[in-house]
Structure formats: C-alpha cells, structure tokens
Amino acid sequence: MTRRNFHASVIALIAAGAIPASAQEPTLSIGMAAPITSLDPHEDSNSPNNATSRHIWDSLINRGGLAENKPQLATEWEVVDDTHWRFKLREGVTFHDGSSFDAEDVVVSLIRARDKESQAFASYTRNIADVTAEDDHTVVVETTVPDPMILNSLSRIRIISSEFADAPVSDFENGPAAVGTGPFKLVSYTPGDRIELERNEDYFAGPADWSRVTLRLVPDDGGRLASLLAGDLDLIENLPAEGVARVESNDDLKIIRGQSTRLVYLGMDVSRDQTPFATAKDGSPLDSNPFKDARVRKALLMAMNREAIVDRVMQKNGTVAHQFVAEGFFGHSGEVEEVGYDPEAAKALLAEAGYPDGFALTIHGPSGRYVNDSEVLQAAGQMFSRIGIDTKVEVMPWSVYSGKYSDGEYSLFLGSWGVNTGEVSNPALALVAARNADKGTGRYNGGGIDVPAINELLDQATSTLDEETREPLLQNVSAATFNDVWLLPMHYENVVLGAKNGIEFKPRGDKYTLAYEVHKAGE
Amino acid sequence: MVTTLIRRIIQAGFVILAMTVIVFLGVNVIGNPVDILINPDLNQAERLRVIENLGLDRPLWQQYLSFLHGLTEGNFGNSFVYSKPALDVILERLPATLELALCAMVIAIVVGLPLGLYAGLYPNRVSSRVIMTGSILGFSLPTFWVGLMLILLFAVQLGWLPSNGRGETAMLFGVRWSFLTWDGLSHLLLPALNLALFKTSLILRLTRAGVQEVIMQDYVKFARAKGLRENRIILVHILKNLMIPVVTIIGLEFGSLIAFSIVTESIFGWPGMGKLIIDSINLLDRPVIVAYLMMMVVLFVSLNFIIDVCYTLLDPRVRLDGKG
Numbered sequence: 028m029t030r031r032n033f034h035a036s037v038i039a040l041i042a043a044g045a046i047p048a049s050a051q052e053p054t055l056s057i058g059m060a061a062p063i064t065s066l067d068p069h070e071d072s073n074s075p076n077n078a079t080s081r082h083i084w085d086s087l088i089n090r091g092g093l094a095e096n097k098p099q100l101a102t103e104w105e106v107v108d109d110t111h112w113r114f115k116l117r118e119g120v121t122f123h124d125g126s127s128f129d130a131e132d133v134v135v136s137l138i139r140a141r142d143k144e145s146q147a148f149a150s151y152t153r154n155i156a157d158v159t160a161e162d163d164h165t166v167v168v169e170t171t172v173p174d175p176m177i178l179n180s181l182s183r184i185r186i187i188s189s190e191f192a193d194a195p196v197s198d199f200e201n202g203p204a205a206v207g208t209g210p211f212k213l214v215s216y217t218p219g220d221r222i223e224l225e226r227n228e229d230y231f232a233g234p235a236d237w238s239r240v241t242l243r244l245v246p247d248d249g250g251r252l253a254s255l256l257a258g259d260l261d262l263i264e265n266l267p268a269e270g271v272a273r274v275e276s277n278d279d280l281k282i283i284r285g286q287s288t289r290l291v292y293l294g295m296d297v298s299r300d301q302t303p304f305a306t307a308k309d310g311s312p313l314d315s316n317p318f319k320d321a322r323v324r325k326a327l328l329m330a331m332n333r334e335a336i337v338d339r340v341m342q343k344n345g346t347v348a349h350q351f352v353a354e355g356f357f358g359h360s361g362e363v364e365e366v367g368y369d370p371e372a373a374k375a376l377l378a379e380a381g382y383p384d385g386f387a388l389t390i391h392g393p394s395g396r397y398v399n400d401s402e403v404l405q406a407a408g409q410m411f412s413r414i415g416i417d418t419k420v421e422v423m424p425w426s427v428y429s430g431k432y433s434d435g436e437y438s439l440f441l442g443s444w445g446v447n448t449g450e451v452s453n454p455a456l457a458l459v460a461a462r463n464a465d466k467g468t469g470r471y472n473g474g475g476i477d478v479p480a481i482n483e484l485l486d487q488a489t490s491t492l493d494e495e496t497r498e499p500l501l502q503n504v505s506a507a508t509f510n511d512v513w514l515l516p517m518h519y520e521n522v523v524l525g526a527k528n529g530i531e532f533k534p535r536g537d538k539y540t541l542a543y544e545v546h547k548a549g550e
Numbered sequence: 551m552v553t554t555l556i557r558r559i560i561q562a563g564f565v566i567l568a569m570t571v572i573v574f575l576g577v578n579v580i581g582n583p584v585d586i587l588i589n590p591d592l593n594q595a596e597r598l599r600v601i602e603n604l605g606l607d608r609p610l611w612q613q614y615l616s617f618l619h620g621l622t623e624g625n626f627g628n629s630f631v632y633s634k635p636a637l638d639v640i641l642e643r644l645p646a647t648l649e650l651a652l653c654a655m656v657i658a659i660v661v662g663l664p665l666g667l668y669a670g671l672y673p674n675r676v677s678s679r680v681i682m683t684g685s686i687l688g689f690s691l692p693t694f695w696v697g698l699m700l701i702l703l704f705a706v707q708l709g710w711l712p713s714n715g716r717g718e719t720a721m722l723f724g725v726r727w728s729f730l731t732w733d734g735l736s737h738l739l740l741p742a743l744n745l746a747l748f749k750t751s752l753i754l755r756l757t758r759a760g761v762q763e764v765i766m767q768d769y770v771k772f773a774r775a776k777g778l779r780e781n782r783i784i785l786v787h788i789l790k791n792l793m794i795p796v797v798t799i800i801g802l803e804f805g806s807l808i809a810f811s812i813v814t815e816s817i818f819g820w821p822g823m824g825k826l827i828i829d830s831i832n833l834l835d836r837p838v839i840v841a842y843l844m845m846m847v848v849l850f851v852s853l854n855f856i857i858d859v860c861y862t863l864l865d866p867r868v869r870l871d872g873k874g
Contacts, residue, residue, distance in 0.1 A: 062829070064631050064632050064633075065632060065633055067633075070633050071631075071633065072589050073589075144603045145600065145603070145633060146592065146596050146599050146600045146603070147589055149589075149591075149592050149593075149596040149599075149600075150589060150591030150592055150593070150596070153593070153596065196633050196634055197634065197638075217716065217719075217726070217821060218632075218639075218642050218643070218821065219643060219821030219822075219825060219826065220646075220715060220716050220819070220821035221715065221716075243714070243715060243819070244819075244821075245714060245715075245819045246816075247816045247817055247819060249698055249701075249817060250701075250713070250714050250816070250817050250818065250819045251714075251819075253698070253701045253702070253705060253706060253713045253714065254705075254713045254714040254715075254819075256706045256713075257701070257705040257706045257709065257712070257713040257714075258709070259705070259712055259713050259714060259715075260714075424832070425586065425832070426580050426581040426586055426831075426832060426833070426834050427580060427581050429581065429585040429586055430581055430582045430584075430585035433585070444590075447591075453591075457590065457591070464594040465594075466593075467592075467593025467594055467595070467596075470590070470593070470594070471590060
C-alpha cells in the first residue's frame, strides 16, 4: 500500500465510522435547573432526585403527567379488603445487569424505602404495614389503615434489585448498585456537574428515542440559557424570564410551556384575636383581627389584579389560580366562585366590615424560593395599598423564613405548595386542616385555620378507598376553603422550557423532565 | 524553621476552634436546618425520627461536643443534604477547583509578570500606556459581567468554545482531571481566563510599581556602571528584589481563588467547591460548612507559611526564626 493510498483509506475508514454513527445515535442533553443530592433512589425525596431516578428505575405504578396512576412494573392490581392490595407484576423484565425482576425485588425495595434512616419517603410509606410475595410475580401490600393514596405512594418508590438492599449511598453514585429496570442505564455521575446515561435497548415499554442522554446540572439561570443559545444543550428547564425574548427571536429554538401543580398563595392569621402585623394607620393596635372577617379576606382577593401579576411580574410563567388544583385534577370543584379584580367592590367590602379607611399591614415572604416570589409579594402589597390598606413588604431568605411562617409568626404571608399527588387531600391536609400532631395534619397551616366542616370532610376523604365517593368529598373541601377565602390563591407556576426546534416534550404537572418522554419532532 | 512550623500549627488550631464555635452558633441563628431539610409531607412523628437521626434533637452544646469528639477521629460528620461524610463531599469537588485556580494563576503570572516588567522598564512607551490602561479595565470590570461576555462571544456567537460545564475528564492519581483531555481543556479555558483577568491586572500593576522603585536603587545603577548585561540586571537585580510583595500577593490570591471563586464557578457551571459552600449555606448544611471553613483555615495558614519560606529564598536577610 502506498502512503497516499494509506491516507485515503484511513480517511475513508474514519468517514465510514463517523457519519453513520452520528446519524444513528441521537443524543440528548438536558439542562436541569436544580442539582440532585443523591443517586440512591430511597435516600432523599425531592423533585430533581425523583425525576433523575425515574430515568434509571421504574416503580410499580407509572405516574402520568396529570398524576394519573398507570401500570409500570405492576400490570394490574385489585383491592383485596380495606387494608390489602394485590399487585400482578410484569413478567420477563430484566435489570440492567441481566438479572430478572421478581416479587422479591418489590418486597425489598418497599421495605428499604420505609426503613431508611433518612425517612425521606415516610409520607409515602407510613401506611405500609407489610409487603409479602405470594409467588414470583404477585405481591400483596398490607396497609396499617385504609389508604386511598397507596397507588400514588407506590408510584413514588423506585424498585431496585434485591441484591443491593444494603448498598450504601456511595455504591449508587459510583455505579455498581445503580441498576434498575428503567429506560436508561447509568454511565457516570459527577456531583454538581452531570449524569451520563445510555439507552436500555431491552426496556419493556420499548427503547427511548435517544441512545445517549446527558443530564447537566446547571442551576445558574444565565449559564443554562447561554448553553441553550450556544447549542450545547438541547432542552433546558426553567427558562429564565429574561431569556424569553432571546429564545423567541431565535429561529432554531422554541419555548415549551405547561401548567404545573405548584400553587402559590397568601395565607392570613385567622386564629388570634389580635394579629401582630396589622395595626391602625397611626400604629395603635386594632380592636380585632381583621382577617377573621371573611369580607376583609375577600376584599384582599378582589384588590389583586392577578391577571396582571401573572402577565407582567411572572412574565407569563404562571396561570391564575382559584383553588388548590386546576381543572382536570382530582378534587377540582366547579362550585368555587372565581373572584375577579374589582378594587371598588373591595373598598366597599372593607367599609362594610368596619374598615372604611383601611388599616396598616406588614406582609412577609421568602426571596428566591419560588419564581419571582418577592416581586409577586411587592405587587400584591401595592395593590392592597390602593384599596386603603397601607402595606409594607418584608422579604427574607428561605433559610430564615421557612420556620417562621409555618409557625404562625406573621399576619399575612406568602406560601406555596407543590401538589405532588395531583389531588386535593395533599394540600388541604397540610395547609387548611386544623393542626393536630397526632394525626399529622395542618403542619403548614400558618394562619391557624380551623373549620370543623373542612376537618370533617378531610377525615372522611382520607379513610375512603372508593374513588367515586372520595372525589365529591374533596371537591367540597375545595369549595369550603375558597368560597370562604381561607387562603388567597395567587397562581400555579408554569413549567417553562427552552428547546431546540427538533425537540418535542409535553410538560408534566410535577415539573419532571423525563428523557424517555422527550421525542424528536416528526417521529 | 521547625519551631515556626509548630507555632503556626498551634495558632491554626486555635483559629479553627474559634471558627467551629462561630459556625455552630451562626447556623443556629440563621434558622433551623430541620425546617429546610425535611420533606414537608412528613408528619410530626416522622419529623422527630429524622431530627433524632441527624442528631439535632440534643442541645447545641452537646452537638458541639460530639462534633469535637468526632474530630479527634478524623470524622467531620455526615452532610445533612448529601448523606455522605462531609469531607468526601468537599474532596469530590476539590480537584475541579484546584485545577481551575492553578490554571488561572499560571495565566495571571505568565501574562502579568512580563507585561508589568515591560511597563516598568519602559514607562514612556505607548505600548506601556496601553498595557496600563488595559489593566485598569481588568481591575474594574465585574467578574460576572466579563464571564457572561466571554460566553456570549466565544460560545454563543463564535461557537469556538463550550459555554458551560467541565467536559471530559481523565484519571490521574485516582482523581478525575479536565486538563488532561482536549475537551476538558476547552471547557477550562474560559472560566480560567475569567478568573485570571483580575489577578493578571493585580500582578501587572504590582510588578510595574516594584520595577520603578527598584530601578532607582544604587545597586542597580552600580550594576549598570559595572557594565553588566541588561538581561542579568533585569533578572537578578531587579526581578528578584521586587518579588517579595508579588509573591505575597500571588500566595494570598491563590488562596482566595480556591476558596472564593463562587461567581465564576456558578456562571460556567464548574462543579467546584465555591458553588458547594454557597449551596450549603443556603441549605444550612452545617457539617459541610464547618469542614469547608476548617479546610480553608488550614489552606491559608499553609499558604502563608510557604510564602514565608519563599521570602527566605528571595532575600537571605529574612530569617524565619529570628526577629527579622
């Protein structure tokens, strides 16, 4: 072979290797907005962790974008009696290391998640009394009490191979134990930087569109946007508001929007007879707590132009809310009166309640915790001032704020709840049920709301297994909460992603960005 | 030299002790880690179990004593957030920060020192004036802005360099390094340049000022009169004598590069320690904060010691143990 021929053949070889490779092996890089804290799927429960673990592991139940329960590793299930559920497991499923999936893996995983010292999944496992394998592909889950949320809970718990029941966190992060049945296999994890995944060709629901996926952890808004503009990332979470125009004006990029289940609301002190941060305009104390009067609460809601807040302050990254969950989610009520912006009527209501000249108020909120949280609070404060309530706004870092607002230190405060079950009992139990340490209700009820009718409805709803009886109960909870304005609903945060034009993705209510659900356009 | 070293170590011990007390008290003043760390869906009983598991149910002084006890066994405690030993969490990020800081420092020295020397030797040339004006820019432009401009220019507009992240790494001594691969180097370049800009200006101006002071000294004039070659005068008589302040600054700035390059690390998504400490403060992850600050005290104390040793090498009149 002459030297010239040799060169030509090398080039040909390289070309032959390179061109089909790039055509056949589609890769996807996703910019995640929040870093994960652990790759052990049972160690810590937060959105980035749980979204990441879904790439590698499956659960018994598959949670859809509207929080609906669909089969995943369980193909069907039945209620045996009030406290026993039987699940048929999918056959022929293998883990990434080739071992086959059976009932033993389910038993081990559920018990491991329940008994982990970190107790991160306790809210999902607290009612699991025992899990037993009837045969290789049938398990029975025994609950301590009738638990209508058990399917939802099981959709949260990833099934690991029983071999790694006692594996420490580091084994999951360095790879050996990171073996699931999910659509992707772990290649490597660099803390604070990236998670590299490759396609599981044998995935039971069919292989993903992408042979390689990189989840980049880029919490910095500017950095994430720049990487999208530079073409280093194909899809980014939480497109910052200041980047909307740049992405819109770029022919190769697009914005993907959807509604999340995160509700932002204002809570009020409705329990004390005198509330610390509401005074007469001259600073002297008021005779009574104005927020105990439903007319004052409604006036506050009417005073706010929430359309404008969503449109300008939130840069369309939100949708006006009227109750816990939007239409289509379990427990949404058609009976909730939608209160619009009407400052004149608000003033009239205030006068009727005995505050014709308003009063002075200091409102509190976190800064940097939720999308544009302090700006939203400032806008609300200005709108209150326009109906005669002289409002001062105080914001503070989340680490300072978080303990105080839930303990009822403030008179009017900004709060938020990610409705991660996608149904009403979850936010209602935490935010408006009376505080009761034994039952574990009202933990974030910072206003001290205690309405017997609501408590009663929730008691029934949490012990009813039948979905058809349960739904009207929860709908009544929504109506009772918002028609008496116990909370001022502000908006649901939107899911806003920036993407290359060739990418298609339908945002999910839980804000998870799952590579398996990302598709190439036109396929 | 050995007695000095021992004295320094004892001093560092006291500084560290004082600092752990401050961090323990400080974190408690900011807020309760429990409110931030615990999943809001947990009920009271489950919360109590987690609090107990984290050891936060005991009074602060007991927590502090058991922390000191762990310290004697080389255990800084488990990170509240990452559920791993705090030291491991930090050491995982150390190589990334170290190579970024080293790279930036090398750029700063390689560019800053010769340019400063040049500007000091020939202060009236136009090129010297241009260099000095440029250094003012290097001083006054904010790091985050320069970083974003570098990304916009080189990554978004020209598309020459990647915008973000650490890129491919290769193993050396059991640690992953970026500078060993082309892809890693290309990721390293922009953040290193961004960090180096300020340091370059600093070294440049310091060198120039030093040159102008030294060049007036009698021994330089004498060396000239003896007819020594210009190169020898510059390298031996001028450079060596102006190095003491420069070395001091290089040492201290290197420390601050390692400890506080938070802005650059955030903008370029560099998975280093600066980002980690800010996250840990926001999440009140006390074990990581304590371990990190302890490492930084040790780092600065040892850097200062190295600087002192350098003094004795540069100037034989300086003695470590003596009064001089």
